[in-house]
Amino acid sequence: MKTALIIGAGLGGLCTALRLTQKGYKVKIIEKNPTIGGRLNILQDKGYSFDVGPSFYSMSYEFDELFNSVGVKNPLQIEKLDPIYQVYFRNRKEPFKIYTDIDKLAQEFAFEPRFKEKIQHYLNKASQFFHDTENAIVKKNFNSIPHYLLGMTKVPLKHIPYLLKSMWKVLDKTFEHEETKVIFSLVAFFLGSTPFETPSIYALLNYTELKHDGYWAVKGGMYSIVREIQKLLEQRGVEFITGAEIISYENGTPNKISAFLDHHGNKYTADVFVVNSDAAAFRGKVLKKTKYNEQKLDKLEWTLSPFTIYLGVRKKLKNLIHHNYFLGDNFKEYANKIFKSIIAPEKPYYYVNVTSKSDPTTAPEGCENVFILCPVPDLRYKKDWNDTQEFALNIIQDLQERIEDNLLNYIDTMHIMNPIDWQNKFNLYRGSGLGLSHGMLQVGGFRPKNYDEDYKNVFYVGASTTPGTGLPMVVISSRLVTERIEQANF
Numbered sequence: 001m002k003t004a005l006i007i008g009a010g011l012g013g014l015c016t017a018l019r020l021t022q023k024g025y026k027v028k029i030i031e032k033n034p035t036i037g038g039r040l041n042i043l044q045d046k047g048y049s050f051d052v053g054p055s056f057y058s059m060s061y062e063f064d065e066l067f068n069s070v071g072v073k074n075p076l077q078i079e080k081l082d083p084i085y086q087v088y089f090r091n092r093k094e095p096f097k098i099y100t101d102i103d104k105l106a107q108e109f110a111f112e113p114r115f116k117e118k119i120q121h122y123l124n125k126a127s128q129f130f131h132d133t134e135n136a137i138v139k140k141n142f143n144s145i146p147h148y149l150l151g152m153t154k155v156p157l158k159h160i161p162y163l164l165k166s167m168w169k170v171l172d173k174t175f176e177h178e179e180t181k182v183i184f185s186l187v188a189f190f191l192g193s194t195p196f197e198t199p200s201i202y203a204l205l206n207y208t209e210l211k212h213d214g215y216w217a218v219k220g221g222m223y224s225i226v227r228e229i230q231k232l233l234e235q236r237g238v239e240f241i242t243g244a245e246i247i248s249y250e251n252g253t254p255n256k257i258s259a260f261l262d263h264h265g266n267k268y269t270a271d272v273f274v275v276n277s278d279a280a281a282f283r284g285k286v287l288k289k290t291k292y293n294e295q296k297l298d299k300l301e302w303t304l305s306p307f308t309i310y311l312g313v314r315k316k317l318k319n320l321i322h323h324n325y326f327l328g329d330n331f332k333e334y335a336n337k338i339f340k341s342i343i344a345p346e347k348p349y350y351y352v353n354v355t356s357k358s359d360p361t362t363a364p365e366g367c368e369n370v371f372i373l374c375p376v377p378d379l380r381y382k383k384d385w386n387d388t389q390e391f392a393l394n395i396i397q398d399l400q401e402r403i404e405d406n407l408l409n410y411i412d413t414m415h416i417m418n419p420i421d422w423q424n425k426f427n428l429y430r431g432s433g434l435g436l437s438h439g440m441l442q443v444g445g446f447r448p449k450n451y452d453e454d455y456k457n458v459f460y461v462g463a464s465t466t467p468g469t470g471l472p473m474v475v476i477s478s479r480l481v482t483e484r485i486e487q488a489n490f
């Protein structure tokens, strides 16, 4: 029986472990934190349970594929959300409700001339981006940049201009009103960037949210994903070692690693190693590759950092639904300035998730679990977070004014994670929440590969390798790396 050691128990590591057990591997997973799941984690306090990071469950069919690949029906209980989210603007009392039914959606945008026609045209185009790249590019392993570029030649030529234009540019041309443009550009934040920097091809995310598969509430919260995978891994005899961080390695034959070592000095050997720690940062920090030293890592494009607040609130909040955005009225100026600034924004833009709205078991009776996520500059820009409490209070005060409900007097529990916490907890480079960003020079053949350039028994899975970030992409990443391992000769 071949043995595999997985370094990191994030979604990428867990899914790869599951797929490798199906291929007959004996698997061990080593994780630096006391709990597994990585960014897909859980925080429990006083009867409240909070999803630590991801809250949008999308492309549900990728999870079906994962479970089906090991002969199991997807055990997650999910319920479709509709509206999928709502968006508040500072200068408008009522939020926009985003429905997947185009007629209902058109009523929300009644002020936008020919909205229905425009959105249908926009989504048709986005659907073509999605279906023309899904199997040809996203779900494929490429061995080199020329191999990738050859793959790109199979993408219809009509899409090429959209690789070069920003998402904002296309939205700006399509719609008249600022609010319409801003709302449909919010998907850029799923890629950890702004619509001014994100290529317009990623409008495909508008198609996935509005037409293809939508967003779902997961019963019990997002951590149910981890629990269900964990159950299967335990049935398959996978060994978990938690509280141990891999910090160095030993060479075997010149092109193989023989063992990894944790910070206690324990040594782990295996036939194959799969790294779920950030694929770029691990190459630099642990494998000491000069191509990924700190100076070079800092020059790469990284996604925004999260500033997150977890509030247990002792009452029901009437003006919130499962997913909510709170935006200001100076989007372009905000997006262009704030993410490279050394100061926290005075009037922040943020996202609020309340799972107790769709699953009351995630908070005590009559209470709500409020998760607030404010994207902020990574630690290359704003290094000092001594203003953490002040910034959190600023956001909470803003939120309570905008939902016209007192929060501060009803707080049962409050936890905060600033970019330094995110960096330290999950080894996220400079606190970047989603890993490497997705400009055209950091995707496909240009992204750090899922196999090591020097060691033929070392592979990578997760957000900073191919295909990219977000839970469904990481599930696909686990499939791609498993294919690599199967084809490899180590």
Ligand SMILES: Cc1cc2nc3c(=O)[nH]c(=O)nc-3n(C[C@H](O)[C@H](O)[C@H](O)COP(=O)(O)OP(=O)(O)OC[C@H]3O[C@@H](n4cnc5c(N)ncnc54)[C@H](O)[C@@H]3O)c2cc1C
Pocket: 007, 008, 009, 010, 011, 012, 013, 030, 031, 032, 033, 036, 037, 038, 039, 040, 052, 053, 054, 055, 056, 057, 058, 244, 245, 246, 247, 276, 277, 278, 306, 308, 373, 425, 426, 427, 433, 434, 461, 462, 463, 464, 469, 470, 471, 472, 474
């Ligand atoms: C605030 C936030 C909100 C998000 N929202 C969404 C969303 O709504 N929907 C969505 O689809 N995606 C979302 N994402 C993105 C999603 O969380 C990630 O893309 C995905 O969870 C990454 O999984 P991963 O396995 O690649 O990495 P991780 O989850 O980071 O897992 C890596 C694991 O490796 C461990 N590790 C690292 N280094 C070592 C080491 N040296 N030794 C041992 N262990 C190590 C880490 O502790 C961690 O557990 C969000 C992310 C954040 C931060």
